[in-house]
Amino acid sequence: MSPLLELKNLGVTYATGSGEVAAVRGVDLVLEPGDTLGVAGESGSGKSTVAMSVLRLLPRSAKVSGEILLDGEDVTAMKWGRLRAVRWAEASVVFQGAMHALNPVRKIGEQIAEPIRLHPPGGKALSDGEIQAKVTELLEQVDLPPGRAGAYPHELSGGQKQRVMIAMALACSPRLIIADEPTTALDVVVQAQVLDLLGRLVAEQGIGLIMISHDLSVLAATCRRIAVMYDGEIVEERPSAELMSAPHHEHSKALAAAFPTVGDPVSRFAPATSTPLPPEPERSADQPALLEAEDLRVSFRDRSGKRIDAVAGVSLQVRKDEIVALVGQSGSGKTTLARTLLGLQKPDSGAVRYDGKPVPLGGAGLKAYRRQVQLVLQDPTSALNPNHTVYEAVAEGPRIHGMGANEHEIVVKALEAAELRPAEKFLDRLPHELSGGQRQRVVIAGALALDPGVIVADEPVASLDASVRGEILALLLRLRRELGLAGLVITHDLGLAWNIADRVAVMYRGELVEVGTVEEVLLDPKHDYTKSLLAALPGGTARETPIAAHSHRRGV
């Protein structure tokens, strides 16, 4: 029996303005029916191009060489009619970002029915009743109540939308499903549910699965084998457990190290970085609080005018010389809390104190306070004005605060502190000429230029590639050790907390449910919510707490 999918010496080149760029070179892959394969790699490694080439979903500028055999039939040589029949009926795709891949003005039931209408099983059109029954069956398979068929995409949560995408992919009972970063935009808990669902359906129905992700632990949780791509080539392909425990290739090692296992002592205070970290300085255990929130409350009104407590009575301290990680799902109020601490959002009640003194709500006092507490945003691409050079971006703060004549010196010093060396080389660059990691360093340099006491970083590495992630985290840790810079890092990623934080605060529905040292909270969680967060980690934790054991993952 021929394999379900076989790629033979696949090459894809894109024609761009400056000549041809090889996105994929000499890729060989084999997938047997019912097998699961993960493709890992950073952005630009060619992993999505490989996946999309299977159904010839590449843009016109792409040139494909080599063979793509789907059930022994070469996809590259197919006529349009045959290709149309193969698409969805034999192989289907779960696209990245369910919020954009669904049509916002059509009910999800109709959207699931669309492929069934286009590719009726057995070649004859189904009656409306039969289609309805099929949609109901599909919704049940993805654990959505059949009544939701009449809902519009905006009425569903992110996880539910991703389930709809999976139902659509399953609609024509394909033999191969290609999932392109199916969980990237989702929370840990929802991610665990979606991965679980996908894994179960594939196993039950004997469907072949190719899953693409930049996160090795996500792939390891669902796939039997993992192929690591780097610069258009497959550098390593082995069974998941083997690759996770002992990666051979440099790049696989970097990917594996970028997402540390919580509880693994090797990765504690050791983010993946190529330059060694400075030793831990002497720290007195009993520092006074530098930035402090006391019984902070912030509420918004939703469209119906109902009050929603985004932050409901939070007391939190960030001491000198420590990094506090604020973890929680999206919607838990952690970003609102950070904005309130920075004075960008007015609290309803409660107080923010810096160095023991209450933070003024406006005027010169607030401006002076903002020199002390600086913000690093999630997406460095949008956090920098695209028309401002690196110099202007870093000098913005000093100019606002009138820090005067030695501006050039301040900028160079800040860039060097953010490890952009030599600084002179970067001064006249524009943001689009820099890589993602370099942009984030510019944002950090902009904050450092004001010589702040605390940096508030909102998901500082969420939009960065795995290899850069470790370097940016190492930078934050280095700044803390060398300059005594305190940090409040907001994240949904418990591995990040394990990597660099001293203390963890877990936020759930506007309240802090658990605050303590990283070891206390992550290794011995007290609150149910913390436990469920830990249990949802795709890689599990190194020291299995009873509830976090794999046997319980289904129940999350």
Next chain:
Amino acid sequence: MTTAEKPGSIVWRRRREAVAKRWHEFTTNKAGVFGLAFLGLLTLLAILAPVISDESGLDVTKAHGGSLNPPSGEFWLGTDIDGRSVLLMTFWGARISLLVGFSAAFLSVLIGTIIGIAAAHFGGWLSGLLLRFTDFFLVLPSLVLAVALASVLEQGAMTVIVAIGVTAWPSTARLVRAQTLTIEGRPYIERAKALGGGHLHIVGKHVLPGVMPLVLANTTLVVGNAVIADATLAFLGVGNPNTVSWGAMLQTALNNGAISKGAWWNLLPPGVAIVVVVLAFTLVGRALETVLNPRLKGQHS
């Protein structure tokens, strides 16, 4: 780059390069270049009109051509009812049309930009008030308002400029407000606030440079509209009857029976002039929009 280069000069070099790049992109748009060249030539000729032609030919008392003579060797485009050269009148009409067009467009874009940025930046009750104010002007029939304004103010070019300027700004205000809202939603504004930047800093450093390209493209389109509005007002008899303008020429042609006598040379030159000038402004405006607004680029490549 050498280390000796001053930061300020880096910024200026950047800006020069950006302008050069955009100019290069603009030159690839043939229609835009054509429109710009035409307008440049026309503006130059309009400025030089007193030097290269004789203004006395516009004086009815000194006109020596016959009434409504067809085009001939002496009068290339014929004469009007008073015996004046239509070519000379059309030529001089460009002066007033361009003057009113540019000034009125500048005035309306200035008002529109200030109100648009203020409405988007400050939010709250001020934004609501400004938006209602904009809506009010938007639904007013601007021609009627302009006629009313021009008739209560004293006659003259200035009146026409003000009348067009204060009625044409709402669309610019809407456009600028939308663009400002887009820019204000970007995280780098949040970063600037966290750095301690106030209103002046955010508007001056981030918002204004961001909206200027659109405003510039919009201005060229507004100039075209202002030229039409000017001609319309003159045609309706608002404005100074003693100045020669295209609208006034058309009005004279209509009132003095040039049309019924089949004197097409009284109608076509000012009419075609209006069309061509407005078309040129539109071509330049569209080309600028394509260069400056990245979202429109895909359609042309």
